[in-house]
Amino acid sequence: MNQPKKQEFKTPKHIDDYPTGPQYTAGFLPETNAGWRTVRPLVDHEACVFCLRCYMLCPDGTIFKDNGKINIDMDYCKGCGVCAFECPKDAITMIKEEL
Amino acid sequence: MNQPKKQEFKTPKHIDDYPTGPQYTAGFLPETNAGWRTVRPLVDHEACVFCLRCYMLCPDGTIFKDNGKINIDMDYCKGCGVCAFECPKDAITMIKEEL
Amino acid sequence: MNNMLAIPKVNVKNMTDKEFFYGHKACAGCGGSIAVRLALKVLGERTFAALPAGCMSAVGFIYPQMAFNINALITTFPGAASMGSGIAVGAKAIGLKDFKTVVIAGDGGTADIGFQALSGMIDRNDDVLYICYDNEAYMNTGIQKSGLTPYGTKTTTTPTGKNLPGSVTHKKNLFEIIAAHDIAYAATASIGYPQDFINKVNKAKHTKGTSFIHVYASCPTGWGTPTETSVDIAKEAVDCGLIFLAEYENGEYKLNRNPKNFKSVNDYLAKQGRFKHMSDRDIEIVSSNRDKKWERMRKHWLQK
């Protein structure tokens, strides 16, 4: 997986802990987006032909190539369903998010 | 002559003599431009064929139709020489401005 | 311009697997974020991105969550192009080499309030790629009409009802207006045709001077469409002929797709909340304008 990962953010305790001006490390992610989901994609690896259309079209870039297989970073998937809709093989289905 | 004419301007004496806001009578002309001239146009009415090219092209609009003749409002002519240059009949010459 | 034939092709198989727009807070299924994400993957790490106010900046830079995994900044809403110009010129002035500057702005930020700065940038021919993701309204502020909102669209400032059919103005000819500046490279695209979009970004990446890509990008929230159809609806817009794929290069237009038949405009409109109210008469206006536009494009733009 070559996506940025959630990182821990140290809440500033002193004014000098803030960056000088509005500047911060590119790709720094203290929050996940998993809480947005009400449904989640389930990949049927049998059906998948690794055409990468889902990888190309995921608005959140959460699908990645995992040793010749599709995998999804569930920290950042929002459950939009684009991958499932676009998959030419119907290899992805959206299922209700579990608690 | 159908051009605006120089009008007398009453210098405001009291603040209420000023217009409310920057607004004033369209075409109000307290000043002439005659002082700008170092040369002035002289029309040869014999040569003039009343084609009105000078009238059309005077940047200051000072040439007017005066009963079938060209006439010039010398209060506002700046002596640019466009009329003389453009006249197809060379009916206008520029002469040194008198004191 | 460089020799385009020499540019290595980029596609989903060989493009970097790094993600440069990640963890953002865009609505689920946001088409704009697909455009941004793909563009940055083509442009790569040595890119400075400048985004004016708009959805993509609003969802990408919420301290301390920094969703741009490359150098990026938010610009004033009217100043995207000029701030982009400043980056490109400044980076050159301090001696940087081998980098690209990209501005990414919405339709409102491009065709309305940021238009002057964009025009000025093209005029100076600064070395910047400007990408307009077009979701056909001001989305970040809640779906108001922009200069690229099509006729008949319901937005919050072009309501529909007894007296008005939604927007009464037509979509500004952004692409033609930009092309008329005689820009080095300009293109239209749609996230519904992602490989075409990738190719165009790649071409622009290798263009010296200003280039421009107008990419159609769906907004499920503003359009009233299901999140999962975002790519599909953007494809359908092209297939029904309301959006065209074209390029302008070396002073000439090129029509990239010129289908014999269009898919139904009705179907395209009916799928979207923003068009549901449209009367047959208004749909007729839309269709006949499409036909006129294509007639003109075919007449003037087809390579003879």
Place this chain on the structure above:
Amino acid sequence: MNNMLAIPKVNVKNMTDKEFFYGHKACAGCGGSIAVRLALKVLGERTFAALPAGCMSAVGFIYPQMAFNINALITTFPGAASMGSGIAVGAKAIGLKDFKTVVIAGDGGTADIGFQALSGMIDRNDDVLYICYDNEAYMNTGIQKSGLTPYGTKTTTTPTGKNLPGSVTHKKNLFEIIAAHDIAYAATASIGYPQDFINKVNKAKHTKGTSFIHVYASCPTGWGTPTETSVDIAKEAVDCGLIFLAEYENGEYKLNRNPKNFKSVNDYLAKQGRFKHMSDRDIEIVSSNRDKKWERMRKHWLQK
């Protein structure tokens, strides 16, 4: 648009003998003032004129000397078109009938800082005629380069010397850019062809919606030309092909003059202080660009 055939012709014999731009403080021989004066004579008394900062407003409204003998006002420099729009829309809203609104702006005010507002006005199709008098630089502030300054021009911000040939950018394609908006009516003109200009203003006067005229207007002060040749030099610009006379109407371009041979570009340039320094190579660039431009215009704009 109205039936143009029905519009009464205006010429120097039948035009009003009233003067609406009079007693102004423009330099002697100012070409811009010829354009303003003629345009207002065609438009007549029931006209609201809006002028942004620039020479024509600076010389026309110096309290208490009011050189506009009709309703007129100065607008902010960036806001000419939108203030014009406001006038047109406001006058309609309070119930006025049978009037025309005209915006008159310089090249800088039009192609640079006022461009966005102009584009927005066209987009709304407000009922305003916008006239850009083009003297190819910011004259009021002392001859700085604008977006309409041609290649090779010496201005105070594009000096000439060992290292630079004057302006290194080319004249923005203002007319084509405006036309690309699919405006109701647009035209180019020159004060060197006054009757043609009068005709075009007259056509625009009778156009509903936004119309635009780009009129070439000499500036003896900024160009380094004798005051008396102001009309002649503007004619020569057309005759040597650097300025073209064209219209855009009903979605089509029209080239009004298409001479077999052009007069010498060299002669035209040599007469002007701003071009005196030009090298043969630079003159060659100018000529070949002219030829390319005409090739394109002839290819696309000539009625077939």
Place this chain on the structure above:
Amino acid sequence: MKEIRWHGRGGQGGFTASRLLGIAASVHGNKHALAFPSFGPERRGAPVLAFTKIDDTKLNDRSEVEESDYVVVMDETLIDSGFSKGIKTGATIVINTTQPERYRALLPSYTIMSIDASKIAMEILGRHITNTAMYGALAAASDLVSLDAALESIKTEMKPAIAEKNMRIVKLAYETVKNQM
């Protein structure tokens, strides 16, 4: 003063419910009310809050809600780790769930009321829009507004075409919860 906090997702109608409650209390209830969303740029799908304040006298205080008397949860997936911050001990929490016991265990210091709002919404609207059901449930679980006022507020706010169904939802939800009590 009573403070009510609504948990929903952007686009789910939580804020509408908070306003309906305000209308019922003020227009139809002779009380004073303020209703406001959690201010911010949250997108569709993101967890969001809305608030209603109700009092007998004019509500001058415009500072943020600090201690809620009632909390309404439109979707149980919204109950995360920070959830109980700012809820008064003993407050009533109304949750759209079929498993109230789970939350009674999880949130022992509050009164938990539950309703299967999704089911009601699907039945009557045919769509998964749960806000009016939750509104009806809150009306029942509290004495903030009467059922009549709640129904009137729907009439005041909604177009006739949809008002009728939503009134049925409110009524059904109200009764369902009353029956629990």
Place this chain on the structure above:
Amino acid sequence: MKEIRWHGRGGQGGFTASRLLGIAASVHGNKHALAFPSFGPERRGAPVLAFTKIDDTKLNDRSEVEESDYVVVMDETLIDSGFSKGIKTGATIVINTTQPERYRALLPSYTIMSIDASKIAMEILGRHITNTAMYGALAAASDLVSLDAALESIKTEMKPAIAEKNMRIVKLAYETVKNQM
């Protein structure tokens, strides 16, 4: 402090002359000087003013020139009705004219000096640019700067190509006026 007022037309070079005087006085004369145009939007051809202030100590006072000690008129058509306002009694006025007597009659309370600057300019430059001639004339008519300083100021300010001719003009004008005195 000495105040000098220059009358010219926009584009005629009056302001350049005012600066040359400032350069001569300060760079080449060990005095302090300010030179400034009449601020404003005047167009080419319009009558305009320029000013030079010269003093032995730092010139702090930046208010307008009120009372001129010297007035230079680059073109006699510029002498209009308001002309004498703001000229010190006894001041010296240098006019580009062939008819000094006319002005001695018209402006009796001043010392009138004349020079045919147009002629000198046409002779040496072949163009009607009278500013350096008037500058030379003023240098002669006053003790503001020495001829040497005046000539040096031309070298300092102008490109060599035109400096030489203008130095000849200054010198000729200077001598012409000195001969009158």
Place this chain on the structure above:
Amino acid sequence: MKNNKIFISGDEAVAVGVKLSRPHVIAAYPITPQTITVERLSDMVEAKELDAEYMHVESEHSAISATMGASAVGARTFTASSSQGLLYMTEGLHYCSGGRYPVVMMNANRSVALPWSIYGDQRDSLSLLDSGWIQVYVEDAQEALDMIIQAYKIAEHKDVLTPMMVNLDGFILTHTYELVDIPNQDEVDQFLPAFITPNKMSFEDPKNLGFSSKPDDNTEFKYQQNEAMFNAIPVLQDVDKEFGSKFGRTYHGMVEEYKCEDAEVVLVALGSVCGTVRVVIDNMRKAGKKVGLLKIRYMRPFPEAEVKALGKRVKAMGVIDKDISFGYEGTVYTNVNSALSKIDKHVFKQNFVGGLGGRDITKNEIEAMFNKLFLGISSEQEEKVEFFSLNVETNE
């Protein structure tokens, strides 16, 4: 007077106020948190409830330009903005006041970038106090609606002819729903006369507007503009009274004093925070503390007389500023202090800079402010600027 109360937000209340004022032309550009106002106006125009031209301008600079253009032919106009949009209009704001175009604007007070923030503070409008606009700050949706109607009457008054900005705290007022009494259209029509101005173009009396003026006259035009702004003081007081007698609500003109009669210590504040201050005052009064509130309604013209009068009566004054002029202090504080410098007595003062970028100002904090002021009168304390409340330690 039929009671017609509806539950709407501040933004919507403004839209209703505008509708009742019957403008001819509306030109505005979207920006959070102002948008709801212009969206509602769009709806009203569509529904023909409001017979106005709605101009979809392409920027705020054009919005203000378009309204000026319309005003210049005698049309009544409305625009609305916020934050970046207001700043982008700056040139037009000065132009409009100098041109004496009585445009009425709603400004949704919002913080100013950078950093970006859509939340409320008052740095946008307070940073533009010198632009020549009458500025009023309202406390709730009802006052917002009523002040729009009053604004037209004040701005268009012949002795005033000055544009007016009605400021609402972003979100806290713009997006909060509450019960608002809607005046009757006929009564508004009686209250608000048609717009008449000498400062317009017409075919009966053609004018040149917006000219340049040389040093000979410029000062006089500025003097006149300043005079007009001061003329607004009696006018706005009269308008408020007349409004009160017609509609039963009055807002006390330039300022409103709350429990100041016998107060020893007062807080000065603008806009929505005043409500929270009232609550704290009520509580503290119960404990016998003599505290009060000076609600500044108009920042321009500035209530100098009122501030001085109160300064003479109290021992300490705290100023809550939802803004900061970097390198000095809060702008309201500076303005209040200038007035206080003219009385013959030293009042202990403190500046509480709070609410920046939408930070909440709590009742506890307000109580703490009052207590700091009490401390200042009982012991030697520095008169300082304090940021309310920082979440971190500082170097101070």
Place this chain on the structure above:
Amino acid sequence: MKNNKIFISGDEAVAVGVKLSRPHVIAAYPITPQTITVERLSDMVEAKELDAEYMHVESEHSAISATMGASAVGARTFTASSSQGLLYMTEGLHYCSGGRYPVVMMNANRSVALPWSIYGDQRDSLSLLDSGWIQVYVEDAQEALDMIIQAYKIAEHKDVLTPMMVNLDGFILTHTYELVDIPNQDEVDQFLPAFITPNKMSFEDPKNLGFSSKPDDNTEFKYQQNEAMFNAIPVLQDVDKEFGSKFGRTYHGMVEEYKCEDAEVVLVALGSVCGTVRVVIDNMRKAGKKVGLLKIRYMRPFPEAEVKALGKRVKAMGVIDKDISFGYEGTVYTNVNSALSKIDKHVFKQNFVGGLGGRDITKNEIEAMFNKLFLGISSEQEEKVEFFSLNVETNE
């Protein structure tokens, strides 16, 4: 140090100062009376005397945007404007200071439309005091040149990182020629280090800049920005001292006192009018009058300490304002008064609003101002705002 004095205008002096500071990028848009500066810079770039990119931007909003963009990659930048142009930049001014981009700008102080006027007053920059820029006002061309060089050192200082505006009175300074000593390039290079900032994008350490911040953090960023502006006070004093030791000229930091040691009555002023005030003081001193001048150099950060200290020593203070905040008083007066409100003593004050739209301020008038102040300490007088000098009667 070789003496290298040339006779140039204020505008030209600025251009020379910029050249010596070696900016990477210059972006500016023409406006009278600033144009000469950018024209000279164009010449220098053409002649390769200055190795910088000159950007022909299409507006001032773009000028400030372009300089911010360049600054964001670590380039040193310059822009210049005036009046309408400065106002048209307003959004960018706030953006630039909030973004902590240390852009240096020359502003040619000019009146603001309407009415149009190209002449000098200070309403443009003084109306933008809250925009977060360091503002310095200079008195002659030499100070203009020197302050440009100092400005880079101050603005780019790591504890400051705040943009800085160097203000010159339009025409009176910009277009007046005088003798100016030109520092040597090598010495300037030693004095002025390269621009280093943590606040930039680079490929070594990729950053996201100019983000939004929620109420949780926004106040802290604003606090920090305010702190940086106050940090500028010691920095600018040090820079001035160092400049003095290197180049032999120093300007006394925040303010300059002229003959204030024993003064009873002082005038407070900014910019070029200070020179005329000095002349009047010298004259009046000869007649035994104890008069002095407080030349405020920096309006932001504001010299509060200096004003208070002087206020404690003198009996009366007059403030000359080349601006007016309509509906109140001159802005400098308001700022000075706020400082004076914090001392335990009442100083008699008057506000002299003058020079509007280019009106001359004469020596006689300045003397009259001093006399009014003397009158105020000897008899009961109202503390008022007076327009200097009206050519007409008024209703007062």
